[in-house]
Amino acid sequence: MTESPPGPWSGYQEGLARGELRFQRCGECGRAVFYPRLLCPFCGSADPAWETAAGGGTVYATTTMRPRDEAPYHVCLVDLDEGFRMMSRVDGVAPDAVRIGDRLRLLIVEEDGRPVPTFVPAERS
Amino acid sequence: MSSLRGRVAVVGVAESDLGEVAPGLTEQDLIGQAATRALADAGIAREEVDGLFCSSSTQPAPTLNAAEYLGIRPRYSDGSNIGGSSAVSHLLYAAGAIESGLIDVALIVYGSIQRSAARKLITPAAISAWEEPFRPRWPLTMYALAASRHMHQFGTTREQLAAVAVAARAWAQLNPVAFERGPLSVADVLAARPVCDPLGVRDCCLVTDGGGALVLTSAERAREAPKPAAHLLGCGVAHWHRDISQMPDLTVTAATESGARAFAMAGLTPADVDVVELYDAFTINPILFLEDLGFCAKGEGGEFVSAGRIAPGGELPVNTNGGGLSYCHPGMYGIFTVIEAVRQLRGEAGDRQQDDVEVALAHANGAVLSSQATALLGTEATLS
Ligand SMILES: [Zn+2]
Numbered sequence: 001m002t003e004s005p006p007g008p009w010s011g012y013q014e015g016l017a018r019g020e021l022r023f024q025r026c027g028e029c030g031r032a033v034f035y036p037r038l039l040c041p042f043c044g045s046a047d048p049a050w051e052t053a054a055g056g057g058t059v060y061a062t063t064t065m066r067p068r069d070e071a072p073y074h075v076c077l078v079d080l081d082e083g084f085r086m087m088s089r090v091d092g093v094a095p096d097a098v099r100i101g102d103r104l105r106l107l108i109v110e111e112d113g114r115p116v117p118t119f120v121p122a123e124r125s
Numbered sequence: 126m127s128s129l130r131g132r133v134a135v136v137g138v139a140e141s142d143l144g145e146v147a148p149g150l151t152e153q154d155l156i157g158q159a160a161t162r163a164l165a166d167a168g169i170a171r172e173e174v175d176g177l178f179c180s181s182s183t184q185p186a187p188t189l190n191a192a193e194y195l196g197i198r199p200r201y202s203d204g205s206n207i208g209g210s211s212a213v214s215h216l217l218y219a220a221g222a223i224e225s226g227l228i229d230v231a232l233i234v235y236g237s238i239q240r241s242a243a244r245k246l247i248t249p250a251a252i253s254a255w256e257e258p259f260r261p262r263w264p265l266t267m268y269a270l271a272a273s274r275h276m277h278q279f280g281t282t283r284e285q286l287a288a289v290a291v292a293a294r295a296w297a298q299l300n301p302v303a304f305e306r307g308p309l310s311v312a313d314v315l316a317a318r319p320v321c322d323p324l325g326v327r328d329c330c331l332v333t334d335g336g337g338a339l340v341l342t343s344a345e346r347a348r349e350a351p352k353p354a355a356h357l358l359g360c361g362v363a364h365w366h367r368d369i370s371q372m373p374d375l376t377v378t379a380a381t382e383s384g385a386r387a388f389a390m391a392g393l394t395p396a397d398v399d400v401v402e403l404y405d406a407f408t409i410n411p412i413l414f415l416e417d418l419g420f421c422a423k424g425e426g427g428e429f430v431s432a433g434r435i436a437p438g439g440e441l442p443v444n445t446n447g448g449g450l451s452y453c454h455p456g457m458y459g460i461f462t463v464i465e466a467v468r469q470l471r472g473e474a475g476d477r478q479q480d481d482v483e484v485a486l487a488h489a490n491g492a493v494l495s496s497q498a499t500a501l502l503g504t505e506a507t508l509s
Contacts, residue, residue: 009254035255060274060375061270061271061273061274061277061375062270062273062322063266063269063270063273063321063322063323064321064322065260065261065262065266065321066319066320066321066322067262073260075259075260075261075266075270076270077270077369077370077375085370086255086370087255087256087259087261087368087369087370088259089259096322100273100274100277101277111258114258116258116259
C-alpha cells in the first residue's frame with residue numbers, strides 16, 4: 001500500500017493554525033486554485049502547489065443576514081489579490097456599511113476553538 | 126447532431142394536493158396522488174410504466190421508495206438529484222431512454238411535505254466546510270449575494286426585484302390552487318420584513334407541501350392520447366458549481382448553456398416562445414434567467430421585468446401559475462414549471478390561459494444557481 005501525504009484540507013488547516021491563509025497555484029496554467037485540491041480544476045494538471053496569500057482582498061458580493069432571534073451579521077465573497085475567491089465576513093464595521101469594491105485585510109480569528117479567516121477594512125490596518 | 130426534437134411528448138401532468146396538506150399525508154402519499162392523477166390524465170395504465178424518475182430532498186434513493194409505494198417495477202430507474210431542476214433534467218433522460226427503446230412510458234414524480242413537517246425549507250445540502258464558518262443560511266444567503274452583485278454591476282433596483290413578486294402574485298390571483306392570492310404591491314414587498322439584504326421576506330419563495338407527476342411516451346403513441354400532446358422540442362442541462370463561492374460570475378448562470386442547448390435542439394429562438402415558466406425561488410432568479418435564456422441582454426433583466434411586462438396582460442407571460450413565490454413551493458419546484466407549460470399548450474389553464482400558445486418554455490434551477498435545466502415544449506403544429 002502506498003502512503004499518500006495528508007489531504008489538502010489538512011494543509012489548509014495547518015496554514016490557518018500558523019496564521020497563514022493558504023491556497024494553491026497550478027504549475028501548468030498558473031491559475032490560483034481555491035479551495036485546495038489534488039488537481040487543477042482549470043487545466044487538470046496534477047500538481048497545484050501551496051502558496052500563502054498576502055491578505056489583501058476586495059469585496060465581490062455582500063449581504064447582511066437579519067435573523068429574527070439575533071443581531072444582524074455579515075456574509076460576503078472576497079476576491080483575494082492573488083486571484084481566488086472565498087466566502088468570509090468583514091468585522092470592525094456595521095454589516096450593512098460594507099460595499100462591493102471595498103478593500104480588505106485578512107484577520108484570522110479564533111472562533112469555537114478553531115482559526116477562521118475573516119477580514120477587516122483595509123484602512124484600519 | 127442527432128436530435129430528440131419531436132420524438133417524445135408529455136401526455137399526462139398532475140399536481141397532488143398543495144399548500145398545507147391533510148394531517149398524516151406523507152411525501153409518498155403526495156407522489157401517489159400526483160402519479161395516479163397524471164396517469165389518468167394520460168390515459169395510460171400504471172402497469173405500462175417501465176421508466177421511473179424521482180428526485181427527493183429526504184430520500185437518498187427516491188425511486189426505490191416511489192416504485193415500492195406505487196407498485197411499479199421499473200426497468201429503468203433514475204433518482205438523480207441536481208437540486209430543484211432535477212425533474213426538468215429527468216425530461217431529457219426520459220426522452221433519451223424512450224428514443225433508444227429502453228422504455229415505453231416514463232413517469233417523473235416529486236413530492237414533499239416540507240410545510241407540514243418543518244415549516245421551513247428542507248435541504249439535505251450541508252453547507253461546505255469552506256463556507257460553514259461564516260454561517261450562511263442555505264440557500265437564502267447565496268441568492269442574496271447574487272442579487273447584491275447584479276445590483277452593483279447593472280444598477281438593478283429593489284423595486285425591480287419587487288416587480289417579479291408583484292407579477293407572480295397577480296398571476297396567482299388567476300390560479301384557484303395558488304397558496305397566496307391576496308393583494309401585493311411593490312411598496313408591500315419593499316416594506317416586508319428584511320431577511321437577508323437586499324432580499325425581504327416577499328422576495329423569497331413560499332414553503333408549502335406538494336407533489337407533481339409527468340407522463341412521457343413516444344410522439345407516435347402520444348397522438349393516440351386522450352389529450353393534445355405536448356411535444357418535447359428541445360431540452361438542455363448544465364451545471365458549473367456547487368458552492369456559491371465557486372461560481373465564476375454571480376451574474377451569469379449555467380442557464381446560458383442549458384438554454385442554448387434546448388433552443389438549438391428545438392431550432393427555435395426566444396422570440397418563438399409564447400409562455401415562460403421559470404423557477405423563481407427568489408426574485409433575482411427570473412431576472413437572471415430571462416437574461417441567460419436570451420429574452421433580454423445581460424444586465425437588462427431588472428428593466429425587463431418592470432412596468433408589468435411579465436404580469437398578466439404584459440408582453441411576455443412569465444410564471445402564469447403564480448410561481449414558487451405565490452403558487453406553491455414544496456422544495457424542488459422544477460416539476461411545476463413543466464406542468465404549467467403543458468396546461469398552457471393544451472388550453473387548460475382557466476382564467477390564466479394565454480391565447481394561441483404554440484411553444485412553452487420550462488426552466489428550473491437547482492441548489493444555489495448551481496444546476497440549470499431548460500425544456501421547450503410545443504403543440505402538434507410546431508412539428509409540421
Ligand atoms: Zn491548471
